[in-house]
Amino acid sequence: MNSYTLADIAPGMTESFTVTVTEAMMDAFYAVSGDNSPIHMDADYAAGRGYPGRVVYGMLGASFFSTLAGVYLPGEHCLLHSVEAKFAKPVFIGDTLTVTGKVTEVNDTFGEITVKAVIENQNGQKVTRGLIKAGVAK
Template sequence: MNEYTYEEITVGQKESFEVTVTDEMMASFCAITGDINPLHNDSDYAVSKGHPGRVVYGMLTGSLLSTLAGVYLPGKRSLIQEVKIKFSKPVYIGDTLTVEGVVEEKHDSYSLIIIKVTIKNQKGEKVCRARMQVGVED
């Protein structure tokens, strides 16, 4: 886990990591949230709606922002304050996602950073875009 202090972080700084979405992650997310929507849980239904298989929960993809801030940028001192997120393409089980965050702004008065986040699949397609406001605690 990274432990960047506010002073150590610079505008333009990047961090990234990869995650492959598994059946187990889908089952865990379903158990945590209670979202039993068939698009995420019933292959036949998902195929009938034009998808090659079950669609990964958008918020599961979105939950990787927590990892980005809490483990990578800034890491240990992270406190997420706000997230704006867009899901531009569906994600499917087995997709390998690359989550990348770039520090876009620093605000000294409150020791907070704005991180622009892009999540791409293994084909290089953007599946998610986000902006995250993260406090960097002492």
């Protein structure tokens, strides 16, 4: 876990990590969210919609923005203020995702950073874009 303070952060800083989406993650997300949409739960239904398998919950993928901010950039001194997510392509169980964030703004007055984030799959396709605003301890 990183422990950047506001003084350590400058525009242009980047951090990234990689994670593979598993069926266990899908089961855990269902247990928390209660979202039982067949596109996420039923492989045959997903195939009938033209997908190669169950579609991963968009918010499960977007939850990795919380990991990005809380573990990597800035890390332990982070308090999320907002996260905006845009879903560009579906994610599937077994996909390996690279989550990358780049600081675009540091606001010393409010003790807040802005991070432009992107999630790419193993094929280099952007699957999710995000904009994170996070408070950072000075």
